[in-house]
Amino acid sequence: MLLNQSESTNNAIGFKGNKSTTLTEFFHIFGATVDRWRYQEDQNEFSCGNSMPKSDFPMVGMIKHAASVYTLTLFRDFEKEFKYAMGCISTIHHMEDNFIGYKVQHESWPDHTAKHVAFDPSTNSIACYCRNFEESGWLCFHAIRVLHVHSIINIPE
Structure with missing residues (x-):
C-alpha cells in the first residue's frame, strides 16, 4: 500500500498504516484527521480573536x-x-x-x-x-x- 512509502504522510495524519490497511480505512482516518485539523484551526482562530498571545519578549x-x-x-x-x-x-x-x-x-x-x-x-x-x-x-x-x-x-x- 502507498501508506508505507511516505512517513511524512503517516506523521501528518497521525496514523501508521501497514500492508493490510485498506484504502477505505485510510480514507476514514484521513477524513477524521482533516476534521481534527479544522477544529484546531477554529479553536486557534477563536483564541486569536479573543486574546493576545504571550511572548518571552516584551510586548512592545x-x-x-x-x-x-x-x-x-x-x-x-x-x-x-x-x-x-x-x-x-x-x-x-x-x-x-x-x-x-x-x-x-x-x-x-x-x-x-x-x-x-x-x-x-x-x-x-x-x-x-x-x-x-x-x-x-x-x-x-x-x-x-x-x-x-x-x-x-x-x-x-
Missing part, C-alpha cells in the same frame, strides 16, 4: 504589532525570526539616494553568506535579497533586524 514595538495582526501560529513563527534578528550584526554597506544598503549576518552562523537588505527611511520600505518578503509576504530575520535598527514598530504592508 514590532512584537506587539505582530501579535495583533498574525494568527497565533504565524506569531510564533514571527517570534522565531525576531529572535534570530536579535542575534544579527548589521553594517551599512552603501548609501545612495534614499536607500541605505545593509549587510546582515547572524553572528552565530559565520559560514552563511551575509544578506543584502535595502531600506528606504522616507517610506519605511524594505527589500531583502533573499526575497522572502516580496515573494511570500513573510519578513525574514534580515529585514526584521534592519527595521529594528531604525525603530520601526509596524510590520510593513
